[in-house]
Amino acid sequence: MSLKHAILVMLDKEPSSGYDLMKQFNSGLGYFWNAKHQQIYQQLKKLSEDALITCEEEPQHGKPDKKVYRITEKGQQVLKQWLHEPSVPAKINDALLVKIWGGHHLTPKALLKDITEHKNRHTETLSSLRQLERAFHDLSDAEKMHYQLPFLTLRRGILGEEAWLKWAQEAENTLKK
Amino acid sequence: MSLKHAILVMLDKEPSSGYDLMKQFNSGLGYFWNAKHQQIYQQLKKLSEDALITCEEEPQHGKPDKKVYRITEKGQQVLKQWLHEPSVPAKINDALLVKIWGGHHLTPKALLKDITEHKNRHTETLSSLRQLERAFHDLSDAEKMHYQLPFLTLRRGILGEEAWLKWAQEAENTLKK
């Protein structure tokens, strides 16, 4: 229930179009919150109706028009309230683990194949997170201070991906026997 | 889209009632797949209608009647097919990280409080997973072989929780400054 709040957080940092938000969900924020463009446009509509954000159409040359959304006073209040509530624990729904848990119908080879595909994705994610981390380390102290909180979320991503890959190694060792 | 498959996996191992499945979702399997009882009963209804499982009412003494579900031939085929498809990557939706990412409106103290509450939950989870791990180590070699795959999922849980707690330590160090 907090795609709504994720959007408010983003618009609070910077006025954006649906398309801008979508790009953020597919990069930075996307490592811990997922949303498809259809969902984003729907939420923006709803948030507008509830007057938590406003919308202004912005003509562009050589590109389609943009709708730029801004958080309102009311939106900021709602956001602030949400920030002060205890956050709900993240829920894990991992199909790969369900499969392994009940995978005695499969050959170890088939399981390994599936694990390897996931491993490739996690390896890519980790390397792009590490790239961001290096970029952070090159910042000035003032900038580091400014990006302290997003950096913490980056660290969560890195530690999470490292743990995943460590597990994959264990799993491969077990299944290769 | 695989609560359906999670249930088939469970019923393939052992015929169960909705209540039995619910208990499993709240313990073992619950570490990587979540479902509420209302959802389970609805899925069981649907799976029955699609003839992937059958239902038999079983009277009990001193307890309410039970509906015991069993996987059918057709259900096993559907399950097998799902097992052979590449599994969809787990999606992360973590409100705590959204909060931290955009948490400049909050005091470090408020963030720490939220993190600490999550930490308590993760600490508890980890200790119960470790208990299961110790129980596994006490098994005979034959039994260990038999529980090899569930053990892998247990290891995933342990490595995941350890990584979470390691991150929390980092986050606390950062925020205490």
Added chain:
DNA sequence: TTTTGCATGTAAAGGGTTACATGATTAC
């Protein structure tokens, strides 16, 4: 000329949460 990027949506179906609802037994 085909793909990629920009930019926005609607509609239907499916999955998940919250609230409501019941009722017996067992353990404290």
Added chain:
DNA sequence: GTAATCATGTAACCCTTTACATGCAAAA
């Protein structure tokens, strides 16, 4: 007596996914 465990469900709402839908501009 009061809470926990056993056991099952319906209804309304909300959130998410998939499919459908359009159209221009720039780069390859």
